[in-house]
Amino acid sequence: MTRVKPGQRQRARAPKVRTGCGTCKSTYCLPIPIRVFVVLTKVVRRVKCDEARPACTSTGRKCNGYQTNTPSPPAASSPSAVSSPTSVISTYSTQPEARSFQFFIEKTLVNFQTFFEDDLWNRRVLQVAQSTDCIRHAIVALAYYHELYLTHEQWRSLESVSALKHYNLAIKELLNPSPNTSSQGHILVLSCLIFICIELLHGKTDSAIGLFRYGCAMIQQFRRTFSANRSHGSHAKSDVEATFSLADACFRRIAVQLLMLMGDVDVGIWSSYHETFSNALPPPETSFSSLSDAREAILELLVEQASPGLKGKPIYEIVSHATKVEQWGQSFDNLLTELKNSGKSLSISEQRAIALLQLHRKYLEINVAKYLHGQGNPCFWDRFTAEFDEIVNCAATAAGLDKNYTQRNWAKNSPSEAYFHVDLGYTSVLVSVIARCRDPSVRRRAIAVMLAERVQEGVFNGTQSRLISIHQLHPYNKRIEPAILFDFITIHSNFSNVVHMSLTSTLLPTSTTTTSAMGKFTIPKCATGLREIDPSLLDLRPASEIIAQLQTYQPITSEKNVWAVWDKGFYAMYPSHQQTVINWVRRLGPSWTVRLVDFVEGSPNNIFKYVGKEWFPETFVNKTMDGKHAPQHAADLARLALIYEHGGVWMDVSNMLHIHLDTLFWDHISSPDTPYEMAAWIITGQIRAKWGDFGNFMLAARKNCEFIKNWHEGYKELWKGRTNVDGFHKHPLIAEIGLAEGLANPEDANQIYFMTDYVSQMVIGDRTRNLVDYTTGFDGREFWEKKVFMVEGIENGILGALKTNLDGQKQADYFLTRLDEPDLDKRSEAEAFMVEMLEKSHMYKMYHNSMGDRPALGDLVKKKENHDITHRPGTFGELYRYGTVHWEPTREVVRLVPQRNGDEIIKGTPTKTAAQFSISILERQRLHDMDGLYTAY
Numbered sequence: 001m002t003r004v005k006p007g008q009r010q011r012a013r014a015p016k017v018r019t020g021c022g023t024c025k026s027t028y029c030l031p032i033p034i035r036v037f038v039v040l041t042k043v044v045r046r047v048k049c050d051e052a053r054p055a056c057t058s059t060g061r062k063c064n065g066y067q068t069n070t071p072s073p074p075a076a077s078s079p080s081a082v083s084s085p086t087s088v089i090s091t092y093s094t095q096p097e098a099r100s101f102q103f104f105i106e107k108t109l110v111n112f113q114t115f116f117e118d119d120l121w122n123r124r125v126l127q128v129a130q131s132t133d134c135i136r137h138a139i140v141a142l143a144y145y146h147e148l149y150l151t152h153e154q155w156r157s158l159e160s161v162s163a164l165k166h167y168n169l170a171i172k173e174l175l176n177p178s179p180n181t182s183s184q185g186h187i188l189v190l191s192c193l194i195f196i197c198i199e200l201l202h203g204k205t206d207s208a209i210g211l212f213r214y215g216c217a218m219i220q221q222f223r224r225t226f227s228a229n230r231s232h233g234s235h236a237k238s239d240v241e242a243t244f245s246l247a248d249a250c251f252r253r254i255a256v257q258l259l260m261l262m263g264d265v266d267v268g269i270w271s272s273y274h275e276t277f278s279n280a281l282p283p284p285e286t287s288f289s290s291l292s293d294a295r296e297a298i299l300e301l302l303v304e305q306a307s308p309g310l311k312g313k314p315i316y317e318i319v320s321h322a323t324k325v326e327q328w329g330q331s332f333d334n335l336l337t338e339l340k341n342s343g344k345s346l347s348i349s350e351q352r353a354i355a356l357l358q359l360h361r362k363y364l365e366i367n368v369a370k371y372l373h374g375q376g377n378p379c380f381w382d383r384f385t386a387e388f389d390e391i392v393n394c395a396a397t398a399a400g401l402d403k404n405y406t407q408r409n410w411a412k413n414s415p416s417e418a419y420f421h422v423d424l425g426y427t428s429v430l431v432s433v434i435a436r437c438r439d440p441s442v443r444r445r446a447i448a449v450m451l452a453e454r455v456q457e458g459v460f461n462g463t464q465s466r467l468i469s470i471h472q473l474h475p476y477n478k479r480i481e482p483a484i485l486f487d488f489i490t491i492h493s494n495f496s497n498v499v500h501m502s503l504t505s506t507l508l509p510t511s512t513t514t515t516s517a518m519g520k521f522t523i524p525k526c527a528t529g530l531r532e533i534d535p536s537l538l539d540l541r542p543a544s545e546i547i548a549q550l551q552t553y554q555p556i557t558s559e560k561n562v563w564a565v566w567d568k569g570f571y572a573m574y575p576s577h578q579q580t581v582i583n584w585v586r587r588l589g590p591s592w593t594v595r596l597v598d599f600v601e602g603s604p605n606n607i608f609k610y611v612g613k614e615w616f617p618e619t620f621v622n623k624t625m626d627g628k629h630a631p632q633h634a635a636d637l638a639r640l641a642l643i644y645e646h647g648g649v650w651m652d653v654s655n656m657l658h659i660h661l662d663t664l665f666w667d668h669i670s671s672p673d674t675p676y677e678m679a680a681w682i683i684t685g686q687i688r689a690k691w692g693d694f695g696n697f698m699l700a701a702r703k704n705c706e707f708i709k710n711w712h713e714g715y716k717e718l719w720k721g722r723t724n725v726d727g728f729h730k731h732p733l734i735a736e737i738g739l740a741e742g743l744a745n746p747e748d749a750n751q752i753y754f755m756t757d758y759v760s761q762m763v764i765g766d767r768t769r770n771l772v773d774y775t776t777g778f779d780g781r782e783f784w785e786k787k788v789f790m791v792e793g794i795e796n797g798i799l800g801a802l803k804t805n806l807d808g809q810k811q812a813d814y815f816l817t818r819l820d821e822p823d824l825d826k827r828s829e830a831e832a833f834m835v836e837m838l839e840k841s842h843m844y845k846m847y848h849n850s851m852g853d854r855p856a857l858g859d860l861v862k863k864k865e866n867h868d869i870t871h872r873p874g875t876f877g878e879l880y881r882y883g884t885v886h887w888e889p890t891r892e893v894v895r896l897v898p899q900r901n902g903d904e905i906i907k908g909t910p911t912k913t914a915a916q917f918s919i920s921i922l923e924r925q926r927l928h929d930m931d932g933l934y935t936a937y
Contacts, residue, residue, distance in 0.1 A: 101143065145202070205459055271578070304324075422458045554593050566596060576846070576869070586885045639699075647702050652697040656844040661700070694766075710771065714767060715760070725758065739763075808859060815875060
């Protein structure tokens, strides 16, 4: 071969080709600097577009075909004119790393923008990667895993040393952050987002959910930081804020997908969504300037229909939602008209995006019709065969399929293409179409669309979804619930366990690996005092149906009501408490009605739907209550009124029940053969340091119970002219019975006073059981000793706290111990703890520590990172929660025999002390005598 001397080599002359397919041109027109491509071309050979029609075949990339030439807009208006990252590739030290970055540009970015251009991935992430090692390594790891996915090798992805190396390096950067990383929240959020993508590529939806929750917490924190900065005079929106906003929007889209997939089996996702995105949404758009705007606006509508959706909602809410859907459709039609009149040809991506949005629009409209006209009618879907057919057509267009997609032999040929993105997709809607539409041709075409490509659309795995959908085509199969879809995906995404660093085990205080979305357990061998409950006695409906019922007004038809209050409703509760209330419904079965009352105006379960305003002090009615624990004290005012008016059991939402209420005490107080009208939870020594102290967090009574009424009247008296409990310990009614000596602290002389204020309702309860009211004949002492069924409530209520020396973190550690924990001693200890709770206590009270020292379990579950510590999948917490529904203790309930404690009888009234009552009697006598004194004159 002839060698050319240095300086003599010349490039062969050839005209520059400005044609080529859209994919090849757009790939190399990404906003990446020239120097980047200089490095790239040294690593990976560039393949020229062969310009074959109708699509090129030489590059290996999916070709979107050719577009009509249109005049180029001025450079100043192009997004590419904005500053872009420089020399990103030069930061990679090896050719494989640079090659992976090229793959990220050529494949991953293209996949991520299948439907909508996204400046976050197209430019912002690359800019951050230039200066941040964490993001740089994360991008390389994502590219490695994405390539494995596209080549059908994702099942071996954990064995990829290079991918794992960069994944771990990215995590290491977060564990030992540079000042630049730790001071800029957008870096943390971006890293979390990329890690979610990696976990989804693994098929590990559970890990992705854990990361999602952590990301939500960060987003909330950094929003507050940005807000604080603006309040200090910084009004210009920085590049950091712009990047953060784009990442925030991407997280919201993932949140919507999670709600659509499993909102009915993981109530914690709803909490994360409401806390992170509900209060941060912009006002609804009345017009759209782009397809991306329309996409963002439709998310709210998808959330409103996500399980449990509008089922059971009042008609005005459904009509309001229908109006929103109609307004969105009008705005979208206007946008399409503008695009048509612009004279520009729609790109392939734009055509696919329009089809995708039309698909979701049609699906929303069908659901609205069902909510308005077809609830309870299983054949209602048959009216929409034409609409289902249109949805499938839109899905085929969105998938980029040609008209021959239905003719392919899918039994012999696997999908030729594989895609991954985290945007809205069509898979979720097609699964529903197959489940609802009974026309075989429509269902088969829907299956054909799902078979045509191997897709991972955010949290929706197309492969598993189509397997389930094919299963549904069998005529003898029942329709499959979304929860089963989640089960199936989870079960089939269990990769081999390889020990490696993962974000969920290093940054998150929790691990969310699960064995099954709806785990089923057998009674542990060490549990000799538990037995299985007949499932026919339980209410095992999906969580979505139970939640819908809890949010609907249920007519009162008996005294078997469980009353609980959360001021702002179900979704404002901590997820641990949500799980507790759901499990009440499941355990108690159809004979009891659980009622979650709130204080929200217009709510179906507003307090005033059940009791009149005359029951409450002025500050409650006028909503002027204040103070540190105003919601708790508002619940105090509600609980006794509800029980008196309707009868039933009051339970705080933190009471994890172990025994059926019938067995615990309702059978005793409702039987005509017993004298009991009320049941009390005895916590001797905990309030006034005397026998017979009883809690207000668990009590039961028959309707119109006189003790309950007098107790409430006494507590209401404390609130006259007051808006909070501060100083209640000085009130004559409290002074007459005495302070909360059981809550005194020798090292803090003031503690007894503010704790007496806090538990003032229970102190008034003690007064009521010692009250003899001669005006009505009520004898509290006699009622207490003869008509109250008493249950010991310390070991039966806070056994977990006692066994851990009141250490909330120790209890949390037991709940969080993995079922597959390799340390056998640790596993056995956690199992023994859970079994003992279920066998030897009637409930597990997650109390919070109001005295301010070390946190109790009830304090820990309020922290966002701990929301699911009592029921996290794959832990002994999950086993325990299962046991609270499906198992019961074999030991009998023991009634406590009342004892005298030295208290004196109080001869007064519910609202007057003995001294005030005596003065009142003398004053009435004086007036009577005065009235008769002058009658003779």
